[in-house]
Amino acid sequence: MSGGATRTGQRGRRQNMLTAAMVAPLVLFIVVVFLWPVARFLALSVDNSDISSNLSRTFAAIGDWQPATGSPPEPLLDALVQDLAEARNKGRDGVLAQLINQRQVGTRFLVIKTAKDAAEGKFDARPVGDALLATYPGWADPALWTEIIRARGTLTAYYLLGSLDLQRSADGGIERVPADRAVFVDALLRTIWISLVVTVVCAVLAIPVAQAIVSAPPAWSRIMFALVLFPLWTSLLVRTVIWIIVLQKNGPVNAALVFSGLVDTPLTLIYTRFSLYIAMIQVLLPLMVLSLVSVMRRVPASYMKAALSLGAPWATAWRRVQLPLIMPGLLAGSAIVFVFALGYYITPILVGGPGDQMISSYIAFYTNTTLNWGLAAALSVQLLLVLLASAFLLWTARVLTRRPAGAP
Amino acid sequence: MSAASIRRLAMYAYAATVLAFILVPLLIIVPMSFTSGTSLSFPTPGFSLRWYQELVDDPRWLTSFVNSVIVASASTLLSCLLGIPAAIGLAWGNFPGKRIVYALVAAPLVAPIVIVGVASFSFFAAAGLTGSRWALILSHTALAVPIMLTTVVASLSGFDRTLVRAAASLGAGTVRTFFRVILPLIAPGVVSGAIIAFIISFDEVVVASFLTTGEQRTLPRMIFSGVRESVSPAIAAVAVLLIAFSAVLLGIIGWLQSRAVRLRSRASA
Numbered sequence: 001m002s003g004g005a006t007r008t009g010q011r012g013r014r015q016n017m018l019t020a021a022m023v024a025p026l027v028l029f030i031v032v033v034f035l036w037p038v039a040r041f042l043a044l045s046v047d048n049s050d051i052s053s054n055l056s057r058t059f060a061a062i063g064d065w066q067p068a069t070g071s072p073p074e075p076l077l078d079a080l081v082q083d084l085a086e087a088r089n090k091g092r093d094g095v096l097a098q099l100i101n102q103r104q105v106g107t108r109f110l111v112i113k114t115a116k117d118a119a120e121g122k123f124d125a126r127p128v129g130d131a132l133l134a135t136y137p138g139w140a141d142p143a144l145w146t147e148i149i150r151a152r153g154t155l156t157a158y159y160l161l162g163s164l165d166l167q168r169s170a171d172g173g174i175e176r177v178p179a180d181r182a183v184f185v186d187a188l189l190r191t192i193w194i195s196l197v198v199t200v201v202c203a204v205l206a207i208p209v210a211q212a213i214v215s216a217p218p219a220w221s222r223i224m225f226a227l228v229l230f231p232l233w234t235s236l237l238v239r240t241v242i243w244i245i246v247l248q249k250n251g252p253v254n255a256a257l258v259f260s261g262l263v264d265t266p267l268t269l270i271y272t273r274f275s276l277y278i279a280m281i282q283v284l285l286p287l288m289v290l291s292l293v294s295v296m297r298r299v300p301a302s303y304m305k306a307a308l309s310l311g312a313p314w315a316t317a318w319r320r321v322q323l324p325l326i327m328p329g330l331l332a333g334s335a336i337v338f339v340f341a342l343g344y345y346i347t348p349i350l351v352g353g354p355g356d357q358m359i360s361s362y363i364a365f366y367t368n369t370t371l372n373w374g375l376a377a378a379l380s381v382q383l384l385l386v387l388l389a390s391a392f393l394l395w396t397a398r399v400l401t402r403r404p405a406g407a408p
Numbered sequence: 409m410s411a412a413s414i415r416r417l418a419m420y421a422y423a424a425t426v427l428a429f430i431l432v433p434l435l436i437i438v439p440m441s442f443t444s445g446t447s448l449s450f451p452t453p454g455f456s457l458r459w460y461q462e463l464v465d466d467p468r469w470l471t472s473f474v475n476s477v478i479v480a481s482a483s484t485l486l487s488c489l490l491g492i493p494a495a496i497g498l499a500w501g502n503f504p505g506k507r508i509v510y511a512l513v514a515a516p517l518v519a520p521i522v523i524v525g526v527a528s529f530s531f532f533a534a535a536g537l538t539g540s541r542w543a544l545i546l547s548h549t550a551l552a553v554p555i556m557l558t559t560v561v562a563s564l565s566g567f568d569r570t571l572v573r574a575a576a577s578l579g580a581g582t583v584r585t586f587f588r589v590i591l592p593l594i595a596p597g598v599v600s601g602a603i604i605a606f607i608i609s610f611d612e613v614v615v616a617s618f619l620t621t622g623e624q625r626t627l628p629r630m631i632f633s634g635v636r637e638s639v640s641p642a643i644a645a646v647a648v649l650l651i652a653f654s655a656v657l658l659g660i661i662g663w664l665q666s667r668a669v670r671l672r673s674r675a676s677a
Binding site for chain 1: 411412415416419420422423426427429430431433434436437440447448449450451490491493494496497498500501502503509512513515516518519520521522523524525526527528529530531532546547549550553557607610611613614628631632635636639643644647650651654655657658662
């Protein structure tokens with residue numbers, strides 16, 4: 001008896017190992033091709049190794065020297081020349097110049113030229129300090145040295161602070177960046193606001209559609225459901241491009257408006273916040289309908305009928321009976337639409353104006369155009385945190401709305 | 409007319425309006441793509457096939473279409489190879505960490521696509537794989553495999569596991585049981601999942617624009633760069649062809665699903 005149980009147990013264990021082994025390749029694949037690349041990229045938001053490893057002698061020579069106390073001492077400048085020469089020989093001088101230039105604008109050529117001269121041995125005679133400062137007086141600037149000293153360490157908060165429009169102040173505290181450079185908090189708030197508007201409008205548009213699908217006769221219900229699903233099968237890019245065609249100056253919408261006499265001259269509809277909302281809502285609406293329908297199918301129509309027959313006005317009955325019953329679907333749909341909307345990139349780029357760009361556009365911009373990977377990674381961290389926080393909030397709300405049976 | 413039937417009418421009218429908002433843009437560009445003019449103005453001046461002819465004549469469109477088919481087919485095949493065994497393992501297995509596996513595999517679905525694109529670009533550049541199709545195929549597989557997995561897991565939910573034991577008791581090995589018993593029964597789910605995986609890769613543009621250049625351009629990438637310059641009627645023609653393509657694939661899936669339902673009801677009857 002006990003032997004039989006052990007044999008079953010062994011067989012069960014072997015089968016569990018077999019099934020785990022069947023899952024393992026997929027897990028490994030996702031970790032290598034998705035999780036690891038994303039983690040590696042996000043780590044760039046705090047990575048400072050391009051500065052710390054290329055200026056290691058300089059940082060060691062700084063000691064407790066303060067830029068305010070006077071011009072940089074000879075050992076420091078000597079270390080700097082050695083570091084820059086080595087960076088030049090390793091081909092890292094361009095990266096280093098760019099990173100220093102991000103912190104102290106206008107120093108790119110100072111770094112590149114000094115590195116070139118140092119590598120060519122122009123500053124080999126000791127002492128180097130006077131020769132260096134005579135050729136490149138920029139190295140006597142206390143503001144530059146303040147930035148360099150602040151950039152020491154293998155990790156940096158520079159990019160994460162920057163993605164929140166913050167920077168280190170001269171006394172080491174944290175302050176807001178000048179107003180003309182403060183764009184990221186606005187972009188973040190705009191991203192959240194656009195996603196919120198899209199989610200709310202989707203909900204308002206989707207509830208009656210989902211109700212119609214659920215209460216229509218079976219044949220009609222199937223047709224309507226297929227029609228809602230169909231756009232999900234056409235590419236996001238195609239659906240976005242179509243709105244450019246439909247909303248352009250001489251497109252169908254403007255033709256209809258002019259023909260009906262509502263306007264005299266065609267309106268600018270495309271490349272505006274309006275066109276962005278329209279396109280995003282059209283693209284995301286089917287997802288909201290889908291989650292609502294799956295919940296509404298399980299809500300018996302008799303509940304509403306009972307409330308109405310007991311004399312409740314329709315609006316009250318809907319608000320007090322139907323809405324709480326469909327709330328799980330509404331929240332699930334809102335979570336999906338909101339989370340997807342937060343990460344939108346193609347649609348804002350193609351149908352939005354310059355003032356309608358969301359965080360994703362900035363991430364793409366800083367990697368493609370200015371090669372500021374640290375900032376792109378910091379903005380990505382920010383976007384993912386907002387995404388996780390909102391998903392968590394909506395999930396909590398969903399759990400809380402599952403009221404125990406019989407509760408009022 | 410009673411208040412209830414007025415409300416009912418209003419609901420259907422509202423639903424019809426919203427459906428029109430979703431669908432009319434997809435339909436209205438069909439006649440516009442057959443324009444004989446040089447721009448996409450409305451009303452269309454006259455009709456011709458010139459822009460479809462242009463698609464055939466311009467080798468860049470054909471090349472990018474072939475690229476998309478190659479990448480999407482390879483991603484679909486990889487998704488099947490990784491997804492089907494994993495789905496069986498997850499559906500039938502009883503090992504710790506199943507929920508973690510589900511969460512892990514679902515992660516590519518919810519991650520903002522730009523982050524996936526930038527991260528893949530930096531990863532494959534470090535691995536020396538940029539400029540090769542493999543980078544895009546691997547990234548697209550990561551995006552497509554979650555759907556493949558969920559579709560196959562769903563089709564396994566009604567699977568009678570005594571059939572596997574029966575096959576084993578009749579002397580069939582694991583491989584033979586898989587190909588002769590399991591696969592035929594879950595085939596509708598596998599084919600649906602494969603079609604969806606194909607579409608995901610075929611339509612994907614953001615990761616493609618980070619990972620491909622020049623000769624490797626996919627069709628969506630070609631549309632994307634074209635649109636940023638100007639929306640020519642040729643782009644409307646491509647859009648119409650892609651919509652028709654999706655409609656055909658959706659039709660196939662609908663047919664497969666209704667067939668699966670019929671088979672299941674016949675089996676239980």
